[in-house]
Structure formats: C-alpha cells, structure tokens
Amino acid sequence: MTNEAVTNTSKGSVHTIAVSRKIRLLLWGGAYATSDNNTFDKAKREVIRDYKQSDNNRFSIIDIRIDSAQEFLAATNKQKANSIRSLDVFTHGGPDHFYMVSVREEKDGWPNNLRWYRYAAHNASFSRADLAKIHFLNFTNDAKIEFQGCQTAANPTDENNIAADFSSRLKEAGKTRSSVIGHTTNAVPGIDPNDKPRQDYRHGSRAIFKRGTLVKITRQHGAIDEKWLAQ
Incomplete structure (x- = not known):
C-alpha cells in the first residue's frame, strides 16, 4: 500500500511513501x-463483517483456507514482524491440538469413512509442540488471538491447554498486552436460535488468557472488546 505526501524539499513536490497496515x-x-468446512467459512464471514464495521479500514484482512499444520505455519510465518493484530482460527480442536485431516469427504469410501483412520492414520493436526515453530515476533504487542474449535481452552484454571500455551509463547516473545481466547467446552456455531442460518462460534464458555495466565471466563455473545483485552 502506498500514499502520496506533500514534502518541503521543493515547491509542489510529491513523494510516494510506503504505508504498512497491521x-x-x-x-x-x-x-x-x-x-464442517462450509460452517467454518460462514462463521469466518461473521467475524470479518464485525471487523469491517469496527475497524474503519485501519487493518488489512487476510482470509486463508488451511488443511494442515504446515499450511497453518506457512500462513502465520510469512507475515511481517509486528504485523498480526488478530488471528482467528476456525478448525476442529481439543486441549492439545487443532484437528486437520489430510483426507477429504470428496474422497469418501473405505477406509476414509472410518473416523479412527482419518484422525489417526492420516492425522495432520497442529499440536502444542508445533507452537515452537511459530514466529511469534510477527504478532503485535496487543494481538488478539481467538480459537473457535472445541475445548481449546479446556481445564482453564489449570492453564493446561493449547490456548494457554499460545499465550505463554506470546509473552516470551515480548507481546505482553496480547490475549488468547478459547472455548472451555465443545463449540457450536448456533449463536442465535432465532436466526438459525447465522453461523457464529463466539458464545458459550470462553476463557481469556494473558501472559499465559487465565484472567477471565466469559459467556458473552459476539466479539470481546479489544481495548479491554489490551489493558
């Protein structure tokens, strides 16, 4: 992105300057x-809509479909240092993993239709150990990270889950005002029973971690105030 600015080097001169948005x-x-992937897509669109309404065009929105841990890492690590203001992840999850499988429904048939085969023999999950591969310097000091999958913040008071670990890694990288949000129980997309087509996971019991420590469990619906999170 570039902008033009009037300079005082000579009368009427204009220089092009680079502007890098978060x-x-x-x-x-x-x-x-x-x-399931279609539901993730719809839920993602709800979050993007809220960002567009609140951001006043201050941030660039990057929307990427991922199918493996490798693609997760590539998407985060290719960003510039101190550039990621927020990260929203829409995958299946658990306390120790984001679950991503390397076989697709369109390849249905034996043995792909066996759940144990998909999630064991062909597992491409992102584990807590994989957090060591993330370039956490790419996040801003006040970054907001939210995991939409099930139980990514299970056992919140023990701080023994992938959301708490992610928060600790941010602290180690000097991102001391950052926050990480995850579900303490199973996540479901039906935020509004009166509007069933609306798919949004931002409800139910969610834990908020800062510097690796649990600061709050909330049942608030929708986006959590980012100014409060950055305190």
Missing part, C-alpha cells in the same frame, strides 16, 4: 466433512 488473519478449514 493485519487481521483468519485461518479456516481442515475438516474431513465438506459441511
């Missing part, structure tokens, strides 16, 4: 079932 990074996909 980004909102949204990663989604990785499910075996096409219907």
